[in-house]
Amino acid sequence: MSDQYQLRRDLLQELLWAYGPCGQEEAVRDICRRELEPHVDEAWVDPAGNLIGLIRGRSGDDGKATRVMAHLDELSMLVKRVESDGSLHLTPLGTMYPGNFGLGPITLLGDRQTVCGVLTLGSEHTTKESQRIWETKPDQGDKSLDWMHVYVFTGHTPEELTDAGVQPGTRVCIDRSKRTLVDVGDGYLGSYFLDDRAAVTALLDTARVIHDRRPAHDVYLVFTTSEEIGGVGGSWASRTLPGDLTLALEVGPTEAEYSTTVSGGPIVGYSDAQCVYDKDVADTLMGVGLDLGLQPQAAVLGAFESDASHAKSTGLTPRAGLLCLPTLSTHGYEVIARQAIPNMAQLLTEFLVRPG
Template sequence: MGAERYDGLFEQIRELVLCHSPSGAEEEIDAFLLARLKALGVEHRQDDAGNIVARIPGRDPGRALAITAHKDEIGCIVKRVNPDGTVEVRKLGGSFPWVYGEGVVDLLGDTATVSGVLSFGSRHVSHESPQKVHEEQLPLKWENAWVETKRSAEALASAGIRPGTRMVVGKHRKQPFRMGDYIASYALDDKAVAAVLLTLAEELREPAWDVYLAFTAKEEVGAIGAMYFSARQKPDALIALEISPKSREYPCGSDLAPVLVSQDSHGLYDEDLNRELAAAAQRAGVPCQHTILSQFGSDASLTMKNGHVPRAACVGFPADNTHGYEIAHLGAIDNCRRLLLAYCRNA
């Protein structure tokens, strides 16, 4: 069977990627997810923190497992709108201007979306121009960039562009790119795992425990949605579905194998739960690998660190260029689904 085996998964991720969802401005992805869960006929709700939670009744309703996939993406937040119609932004989550590069971005105004161009200034300049120093000496920061809209400040105000408005990479350049069995795209960090969670909602029936599939809000700015959900739902265990960065500092022997994380910036994960997940992977015929990560956190590590859950784990798919134009094997994303199905059915 050729690359077409992943066509359905690619299309599902593509639809999700094209739904803007910067942290705290997630209405577009919310509408998509709510409509999809309704069509699946799965019990679901949206809570006061913005999480969308589906419940799959289990054989032992006295115990509960939560699986989270955050639905927000990194982006920027508007700091000021200048009189000349240029817009200054600051990071929202782990975004960097040099990763996005000059190109179309979308400003999600209160009444309209305005597209502009993230700009760093002309290259044909000398030391008399402030951007010259970024060519050879200093890193480019958000303070050195701006969004060129070619609109008046009054027109931007009419569209609801103001301090606090969110900015994301424009849909003009957000279409995922297929590379055989690989997918390359912005926002795989959240949209690929959201696709896995949707598939679990469709396929998972009569798991060992009650399973809560939580599409969490505001993860990129501190796992705010997951903290709210876990404090109230109090699951017996929580598994975060995530992206896993590929780098020479982390052992990663296979692009196809899901990653079980033992430690990240916020602390340790539960090794007993990791062993159970590894056993489920073996039952499903899915390879897996282990790592510890730096400069990384998840719904799982933050909720366990804060005492909301007794056990937590993080299952990720390996990816290049995390928090940038990410590249991942579609088979690894699908293997996360297979692993979690095996675990839920026999936990």
């Protein structure tokens, strides 16, 4: 195992352990800023909470600047209400269901104290009298598990939760104990929230290289907020930063319907549920990937959105592109090849430094 691989893995693990629910991404952003600042010409945080690093290009023409985006936020939850016994009901932030992450420990990010709770359905040793539980059993009610079925046991009174700053609107994250990287087989890594911490790691890898090589045109590396709830930060950055191209870095689904595999090369998006990406951008990404021998995979995606497609569909960028790490079980327990991060960084670097 090389020193570079271990450093990259250690950084990815640090990012995974940091909580970054939509609208409260500071812990993840602080790590990214520490890693980014030595490798950019300027760095700042904009009014939307995005972390931005500028690397000036050789041409000096910022009209052709590229905004490359990877999002800081993760799928998370909000406290919807506090019951008289101190239990909580939740609503999701982003497209997720209780089954995506399973029952178990969660973390409540109270204003004054972090509180551990347990997301639970209740006992399987129940009958039809316990209707809420009974109807989710495959051999009984046969309803899929949803947020109305589960609740959070906190072990605290409502008064204690108030003292901790836990109330409706408090962000709730899957507990750190469930966010440890594991080795899968000989060449894969698994964890929750590789979306989008793996792509964030690839963008930081890219910053280290292109600062010395210098891109053809100015590049804005944008670590965005609230992507999971509509691409909020990415849309703001696309509207306010110079340039005509927004390129999103994401996890990409590996399913037969898209002819993509987790063992294959970087996925290049030609369209998703929000927009059709610019063909010349996608073709160039494919060409660069082929030149590098990375076996890129072209994909037309459904039920998928990105910072770039949100910006393109709302007219905030004239051009958009999508580059993904091939990922098994997106928005669930995700698996990527060990080479997926360096492959993305290598393709992105070459795309940015080539003239035109």
